Amino acid sequence: MKVALTATFSALGVVLAPFFWFPFLGTKAYPGQHFINSLSGVMLGPWWAALVAIIIGLIRNALGIGTVFAFPGGIPGAIVVGLVYMLTSRIKNRYLKYIAVFFEPIGTVFVGGTVSLLLVAPWTASYLKPAQDMLMRIQELGTFTALLTLWSGWAISSIIGSVIGFVVLVALERFGVLSKRG
Secondary structure, eight states: OHHHHHHHHHHHHHHHTTTSOEEETTEEEOHHHHHHHHHHHHHHOHHHHHHHHHHHHHHHHHHTSOOTTHHHHHHHHHHHHHHHHHHHTTOSSHHHHTGGGGGHHIIIIIIIHHHIIIIIHHHOOGGGHHHHHHHHHHHTTOHHHHHHHHHHHHHHHHHHHHHHHHHHHHHHHHTTTGGGOO
16 A cells, blocks of 8 residues: 555656746745645655655656755655654544644755755755855855745745645545545
8 A cells, every 4th residue: 555655646746746846046846745745744654755755856856847955855844744643643633633744844944955055055966056056155145044045935835735735634534535544
């Protein structure tokens, strides 16, 4: 079941990618990734959700609709959702049960955004020169200001995707889809 859901979520993430992203400081912010992170973190757990984020990132990059920032921008959020859902999964209230998806921005924004700015941007290859230049230029404002700038754009993407994920999860439970999982 987990392999099938991993393939399904990966495919959905790739199919949505060309239509559901916006440019931000040389990155391609993709709320669809955070939507998929919400679903996969809850339904598959942290490690399978991380695998989904890796697969989507690899395929998006291969198709030219992603950047190297897809990895630090997707993987930490998926892991955080999965870990927090392990704590909230026994809650009976359907709205509180899926509150884990709203922790996705913690992984994406604070962990992924920080890793992207401080570790990935300085080491990006020459083919990512515009993104590298843009991210390095905002670092001239100071590291904290640069982080706040990057975090703000990534937060918009992450929050949009998390809200959509929450709505879909509540709907799936309401229609009995989640209770039928093995």
